[in-house]
Amino acid sequence: MAATVASTKATAQYRFGKYPDIFYDEPDREDRVLQFPPLYRVIGILFEMYKDSPDVFATGDGFIFYDESDGNRRVGPDFLIAFGVDAVYIRESEMPNYLVWEIGKVPDFVMEVASPSTWRNDLGHKRELYERLGVQEYWRFDHKDGEYYGQPLAGERLVDGVYQPYELSIEDDGSIKGYSELLDMVFCWDGHEFDVMDPETGMTLHRITIAEARAEAAEARIAEQEARAEAAEMRIVEQEARTEAAEARAEESEARERSLLEEIARLRQQQP
Known part of the structure; x- marks a missing residue:
């Protein structure tokens, strides 16, 4: 995330009432713009996957405020996801920042993108803070092929309160891949750009394929519902x-019984 240059006053009116005024520093927007182009694709895919989910929030804007009593206790990841x-x-x-006490939990996933002014903080203070807050996965992307972070791609997961690195694989073509258990997807660096892959098929994810997958899933759900309705109708017809x-x-049995009684009565009448 970027360096800070100016103070801004922010007030919030949310679910539980008005919060005290919070003073915080705005990030250097130019620095952030320089960071993001190499990650537009990855961030766009992640956002596309969760943008309409009712119980998953993903954003690359604002800060994480984690102490209601102190507005200076905040951190600004380049991207976060909360399940x-x-x-x-x-x-x-339109909450401008991620207020932990308002939302009810810290994010589960955070991403940082290397820059000349932030990489030391990403590897030091931010990593320690995310670990202490309980962020489940912390991923770092260095589009300078590891110039800042020491490696172009790195992911860590929280195990018993301590970050443990994910094992990365180096493919025959030199690309580096890391699997996120939390997101069930593979991040990839091919030496020039980052990408996101489906772990089952190995296919690269695209926004359009995600949209198509959603449409197919919706059609499959509709087809399944229709099949269940048809099956229910069939069960009713069978019943x-x-x-x-x-x-x-029952009518046939009653008819046989009446016939038998009539035959008994006829035979009795024939007796002397």
């Missing part, structure tokens, strides 16, 4: 047929 939250409320309220067959058998 199991009221994402609809967060979006509709009605069984009921009609039972009624027919």
